[in-house]
Amino acid sequence: MTMKITFDGREVPFEQGQTVLQAARDNGIYIPSLCYHRKTGPAGRCRLCVVEIKGMRGLQTACTVVAADGMDVQTATPLVLDTRRMIVNLLLSSGQHNCISCEQNSGCELQDAAYRLGIETPAFVIDEPQLPKDDSSEMVVRDMRKCIQCGRCVAGCKSVVVNEVLEFEQRGNDAKVVCDYDLPMAESTCVQCGECSQLCPVGAIIDKKSIGMGREWELKTVNTTCPYCGVGCQLTMHVDEAKNRIVKVTGREVLPNDGMLCVKGRYGFEFPSSPKRLTHPMIKKNGKHERVSWDEALDYTADRIKEIVARDGPGVFSAFGSGRITNENNYAIAKFTRAVIKTNNVDHCART
Ligand code: SF4
Ligand code: SF4
Numbered sequence: 001m002t003m004k005i006t007f008d009g010r011e012v013p014f015e016q017g018q019t020v021l022q023a024a025r026d027n028g029i030y031i032p033s034l035c036y037h038r039k040t041g042p043a044g045r046c047r048l049c050v051v052e053i054k055g056m057r058g059l060q061t062a063c064t065v066v067a068a069d070g071m072d073v074q075t076a077t078p079l080v081l082d083t084r085r086m087i088v089n090l091l092l093s094s095g096q097h098n099c100i101s102c103e104q105n106s107g108c109e110l111q112d113a114a115y116r117l118g119i120e121t122p123a124f125v126i127d128e129p130q131l132p133k134d135d136s137s138e139m140v141v142r143d144m145r146k147c148i149q150c151g152r153c154v155a156g157c158k159s160v161v162v163n164e165v166l167e168f169e170q171r172g173n174d175a176k177v178v179c180d181y182d183l184p185m186a187e188s189t190c191v192q193c194g195e196c197s198q199l200c201p202v203g204a205i206i207d208k209k210s211i212g213m214g215r216e217w218e219l220k221t222v223n224t225t226c227p228y229c230g231v232g233c234q235l236t237m238h239v240d241e242a243k244n245r246i247v248k249v250t251g252r253e254v255l256p257n258d259g260m261l262c263v264k265g266r267y268g269f270e271f272p273s274s275p276k277r278l279t280h281p282m283i284k285k286n287g288k289h290e291r292v293s294w295d296e297a298l299d300y301t302a303d304r305i306k307e308i309v310a311r312d313g314p315g316v317f318s319a320f321g322s323g324r325i326t327n328e329n330n331y332a333i334a335k336f337t338r339a340v341i342k343t344n345n346v347d348h349c350a351r352t
Pocket of ligand 2: 146152153
């Protein structure tokens with residue numbers, strides 16, 4: 001039996017166990033939320049997803065209420081909208097959210113909520129939090145003055161990538177996200193996977209290499225497979241076409257990686273546009289590398305292999321397959337090494 005829930009008079013189906021927020025999103029119904037992410041689950045922290053549900057007293061957080069057959073939900077009553085405006089105003093007032101220069105401009109979920117609620121300037125003036133920016137680490141910058149304490153980074157680091165670096169320290173107004181026991185990120189146990197950066201809904205945790213390299217709307221997105229190991233993580237390249245360079249990489253939330261990437265996959269993206277990249281074969285002649293044709297390079301390599309194996313025997317030869325090439329290419333390497341050279345000295349880059 002299909003179960004139905006009603007949002008603002010529109011009846012839609014949902015699956016058993018879904019929260020009201022999940023049922024709404026699956027049916028294209030807008031309910032804002034800053035702390036909920038599918039991977040980190042319901043948190044009930046930001047309260048922005050408040051709705052009115054018939055038969056329930058007061059406002060309910062859509063991310064924590066389990067949907068029920070016949071439930072009647074109102075997502076945009078005056079009380080709901082006023083409450084959301086108050087929440088967003090308080091969040092905007094209690095941090096340093098200078099959208100003009102923020103790296104997250106246009107990708108920020110707080111900015112989007114403010115826009116949809118018609119908030120032009122924060123309604124209150126509250127002292128800015130006096131927290132220093134942490135740009136100690138190689139790949140990730142933390143600016144806790146922009147943090148809205150949604151907890152997505154903490155939950156992501158703890159239970160998605162299971163690195164257990166981030167945690168909330170203190171309580172109330174003094175609460176803040178810290179690395180280990182409030183160490184600079186570079187001195188903590190952080191492995192620079194960037195999951196926290198990808199999960200952060202605002203500009204509080206950002207990718208260092210992408211700073212100032214281009215706005216989201218200027219960049220072309222290209223979905224592809226990570227070129228590093230053999231896992232085949234799915235990612236999106238954010239490309240500045242005019243400058244022919246990759247500006248940023250984000251993980252796609254599909255199998256096999258569900259948005260997660262390692263430090264290489266997320267941040268090792270400069271090599272395609274590096275001027276040092278080899279784009280043609282070279283042979284060292286008279287102590288200097290010289291550009292040659294593929295025919296010359298292949299003939300030279302074949303002759304040298306034949307010469308060395310004839311002189312010293314097949315045991316001096318070894319071949320390495322790679323996780324960055326196809327199964328068929330790896331098969332050919334193994335076949336060539338065993339059947340042509342007649343040695344079992346064949347291995348794979350994953351063990352180096
Ligand atoms: S980069 Fe990865 S390991 Fe480091 S704090 Fe963020 S999620 Fe945790
Ligand atoms: S740093 Fe970002 S993800 Fe972490 S609690 Fe603050 S706003 Fe949320």
